[in-house]
Amino acid sequence: MLKIENLTKKYGDKKAVDSLSLHIEKGEICGFIGHNGAGKSTTIKACCGILNFDEGEIYVDGISVKKEPLKCKSMIAYIPDNPDLYEFMTGIQFLNFIADIFGVSAEARQERINKYATDFSILKNLAQPISSYSHGMKQKLAIISALIHEPKLIIMDEPFVGLDPKASHRLKEIMREMCDKGAAIFFSTHVLEVAEKLCDKIAIIKNGQLIRTGEVEALVGDTSLENVFLELEEEK
Amino acid sequence: MTKALLKKQILEVFSWLYVNRKSGKRRQGSGLIGYVLLYVIVFGYLGVTFYFLADTMGDAFISMGFGWLYLTIFSLIAIVFGVLGSVFNTYASLYRGKDNDFLLSMPIPPSKILFARLCGVYAMGLMYELVVMIPAVIKYLTVARVGVLGVVFTILIPFVLSLFVLTLSCVLGYAVAFFSSKLKNKNFVMVGLALVFIVGYFFLYTKVVNYLMDIMTDPSNVAGKIKNVLFPFYHMGLAAEGKILSMGIFTGIFIALFAITWFVLAHNFMKLATTEKGEKKKEYKEKKAKAAGYGSALLRKEFKRFIGSPTYMLNCGIGCILTVIAAVALMIKKDTVVEFTKLLAGAEGVMVLIGVAAICIIASTNYITAPSVSLEGKNIWLLQSLPVDAKDVLMAKLKLHLLLSGIPTLILSFAIIAVLGPSLMGSVLIVLSALIFVCLSAVWGLFLGLKMPNLKWTSEVVPIKQSMPVLLALFGGWAIVLAFGGVFYLLRDTLFEYPLLYLGFVDIVSAALSVVLFCWIRKKGAKIFAEL
Numbered sequence: 121m122l123k124i125e126n127l128t129k130k131y132g133d134k135k136a137v138d139s140l141s142l143h144i145e146k147g148e149i150c151g152f153i154g155h156n157g158a159g160k161s162t163t164i165k166a167c168c169g170i171l172n173f174d175e176g177e178i179y180v181d182g183i184s185v186k187k188e189p190l191k192c193k194s195m196i197a198y199i200p201d202n203p204d205l206y207e208f209m210t211g212i213q214f215l216n217f218i219a220d221i222f223g224v225s226a227e228a229r230q231e232r233i234n235k236y237a238t239d240f241s242i243l244k245n246l247a248q249p250i251s252s253y254s255h256g257m258k259q260k261l262a263i264i265s266a267l268i269h270e271p272k273l274i275i276m277d278e279p280f281v282g283l284d285p286k287a288s289h290r291l292k293e294i295m296r297e298m299c300d301k302g303a304a305i306f307f308s309t310h311v312l313e314v315a316e317k318l319c320d321k322i323a324i325i326k327n328g329q330l331i332r333t334g335e336v337e338a339l340v341g342d343t344s345l346e347n348v349f350l351e352l353e354e355e356k
Numbered sequence: 357m358t359k360a361l362l363k364k365q366i367l368e369v370f371s372w373l374y375v376n377r378k379s380g381k382r383r384q385g386s387g388l389i390g391y392v393l394l395y396v397i398v399f400g401y402l403g404v405t406f407y408f409l410a411d412t413m414g415d416a417f418i419s420m421g422f423g424w425l426y427l428t429i430f431s432l433i434a435i436v437f438g439v440l441g442s443v444f445n446t447y448a449s450l451y452r453g454k455d456n457d458f459l460l461s462m463p464i465p466p467s468k469i470l471f472a473r474l475c476g477v478y479a480m481g482l483m484y485e486l487v488v489m490i491p492a493v494i495k496y497l498t499v500a501r502v503g504v505l506g507v508v509f510t511i512l513i514p515f516v517l518s519l520f521v522l523t524l525s526c527v528l529g530y531a532v533a534f535f536s537s538k539l540k541n542k543n544f545v546m547v548g549l550a551l552v553f554i555v556g557y558f559f560l561y562t563k564v565v566n567y568l569m570d571i572m573t574d575p576s577n578v579a580g581k582i583k584n585v586l587f588p589f590y591h592m593g594l595a596a597e598g599k600i601l602s603m604g605i606f607t608g609i610f611i612a613l614f615a616i617t618w619f620v621l622a623h624n625f626m627k628l629a630t631t632e633k634g635e636k637k638k639e640y641k642e643k644k645a646k647a648a649g650y651g652s653a654l655l656r657k658e659f660k661r662f663i664g665s666p667t668y669m670l671n672c673g674i675g676c677i678l679t680v681i682a683a684v685a686l687m688i689k690k691d692t693v694v695e696f697t698k699l700l701a702g703a704e705g706v707m708v709l710i711g712v713a714a715i716c717i718i719a720s721t722n723y724i725t726a727p728s729v730s731l732e733g734k735n736i737w738l739l740q741s742l743p744v745d746a747k748d749v750l751m752a753k754l755k756l757h758l759l760l761s762g763i764p765t766l767i768l769s770f771a772i773i774a775v776l777g778p779s780l781m782g783s784v785l786i787v788l789s790a791l792i793f794v795c796l797s798a799v800w801g802l803f804l805g806l807k808m809p810n811l812k813w814t815s816e817v818v819p820i821k822q823s824m825p826v827l828l829a830l831f832g833g834w835a836i837v838l839a840f841g842g843v844f845y846l847l848r849d850t851l852f853e854y855p856l857l858y859l860g861f862v863d864i865v866s867a868a869l870s871v872v873l874f875c876w877i878r879k880k881g882a883k884i885f886a887e888l
Binding site: 221244246 | 383637638640648653654656657661664735741743745887
């Protein structure tokens with residue numbers, strides 16, 4: 121579903137991402153781990169078509185992000201680490217805006233908004249302006265807006281930050297449900313425990329380079345992901 | 357503790373002077389000196405203007421024994437100036453202080469916090485008030501023959517007066533805070549209030565000269581009426597002559613008024629500072645969802661952005677309302693305009709040109725597209741990550757401008773046609789020219805917005821009021837009108853016979869320019885937007 125081939129992104133002379141290659145199959149949840157400034161957000165933004173890159177290619181379901189960005193974007197949902205949403209809209213206006221952009225029918229959007237807004241305990245707040253929302257509520261709204269068009273690929277940057285335990289738990293369930301239906305999820309996180317329990321695959325990035333990737337069981341073995349991560353950090 | 361609080365408050369109140377609002381960084385060196393100089397020039401210019409007014413009135417009033425009336429008039433102007441300058445600061449610092457929670461969490465008595473905040477408001481009010489009072493006092497002291505006590509009291513008067521400014525600012529600031537927490541559709545109410553203020557200002561401005569003339573021709577009659585109504589100011593005038601009792605009455609009244617305000621505020625400060633003023637939260641009730649097209653979703657998003665900000669509406673779209681007001685005023689004052697047109701009898705085409713120029717000048721005050729790219733700000737990731745073509749986003753921005761500016765402009769065009777009664781060709785050209793100009797200003801504004809985007813603002817005031825695209829969009833529109841008008845004037849010997857032909861030529865040039873800019877926006881502009 122997501123194929124990153126030799127991705128390189130430079131900021132001036134510095135390589136933020138260096139020849140990174142990663143494949144995520146349909147139905148897979150891939151956790152993206154690395155220290156601050158390792159290149160996680162740069163990679164994620166490049167995958168979503170909101171950041172140009174210098175070398176390499178990214179394919180979403182076989183379609184090049186560089187050549188056909190709109191086709192790719194119509195299959196993707198992106199949730200940034202700090203979602204700045206349209207504060208001049210109410211929650212429901214924002215969800216309808218996103219649904220209109222993706223051409224979601226009236227019936228389908230009504231059903232999904234009700235379902236997810238109830239799941240995330242935000243239904244009653246949808247008539248309020250987004251400017252009055254807390255960080256967590258904005259995060260929940262961003263997640264609902266990402267799910268409203270049933271994307272094939274969900275890309276998230278630190279999706280659990282700001283979520284209350286119940287919402288966090290529900291999001292994990294939804295992620296698994298989406299993947300069971302054939303979607304793929306690629307998300308960054310600093311919470312290694314979540315990555316270990318939730319993901320099928322883990323990719324560890326350090327200084328712009330992918331230093332380890334593989335299935336969770338194979339990667340972790342008898343130890344914990346935290347130990348693996350710390351060992352790798354010390355090694356290089 | 358009080359000293360530290362006062363220092364913090366004064367730094368906060370005057371932060372606009374040494375902190376760059378665009379970058380959030382501290383101004384230093386030549387930047388700071390230049391900025392201070394700019395304000396010195398602006399305040400100096402206002403001071404000189406008030407001095408000329410004082411010079412005109414001072415000699416006559418003081419020599420006739422109406423020195424108190426002279427000081428009263430300037431005090432009232434100073435109060436208006438001071439209150440307008442400090443009322444919003446009162447609202448922000450006293451009733452909506454962002455650091456209330458922080459300060460209240462420390463072992464500081466609330467009365468000290470209140471005192472420091474009021475000192476900040478006092479300083480702000482005094483600054484504005486002195487712009488009026490310094491010239492007035494200088495003139496007074498150079499003309500009036502007062503003793504040492506009179507000089508001392510005259511110098512003290514502005515400082516006592518500022519207590520009254522502070523009292524009024526506290527009361528009005530509370531009203532602003534109260535209404536802003538209670539009102540629904542705040543944005544429209546604020547735009548409405550601003551419009552009422554603008555209309556009221558122009559009304560007063562036109563009337564004030566008449567009032568001053570009345571006072572100057574028959575001061576004793578006016579003085580007799582004012583003496584009783586504004587007796588504290590009467591005593592202020594007498595205090596300036598050195599009368600101790602009057603100084604006591606004047607100071608006593610203003611101190612008493614402030615003491616009442618202090619008493620009320622001190623007893624309610626904790627409540628004011630700690631009560632959540634949020635509106636009653638509206639609960640979502642499920643309605644049948646409606647799906648809309650992709651284009652209409654983008655247009656609606658632009659419209660909501662526009663009506664979601666009173667600053668945006670007032671600064672970039674005020675012309676939409678002014679155009680309709682102009683059309684109505686034109687119909688009401690039709691006879692006066694028709695009388696004026698008789699001066700140009702036989703030059704119907706020139707009247708059409710003047711009418712079109714008037715429409716264009718008013719339409720130039722709409723520059724909705726100019727800040728629209730920068731206004732995406734931190735939200736830009738949304739449009740960039742959605743399956744939306746940058747071209748379509750830009751077209752939605754253009755459409756909003758064309759709709760909001762085009763319809764009122766059409767109304768004004770028809771009003772001008774109804775009043776001037778031009779030929780068919782003249783009528784067609786008025787409508788055509790107006791619409792072409794609206795198109796030109798829309799694409800011109802968007803072109804500027806794309807050429808000079810700024811997504812890193814922290815306050816939307818920066819792209820809306822303090823950006824180069826906005827400045828160039830407003831003055832650029834006027835410059836175009838002036839340029840075409842200038843050409844007509846310079847070649848008047850030839851063109852006076854063919855004004856409609858000239859207007860047709862202007863339309864062709866404007867339309868061609870619009871098409872060029874439109875094509876640029878769709879190709880290069882869309883690329884720039886996608887890569888922002």
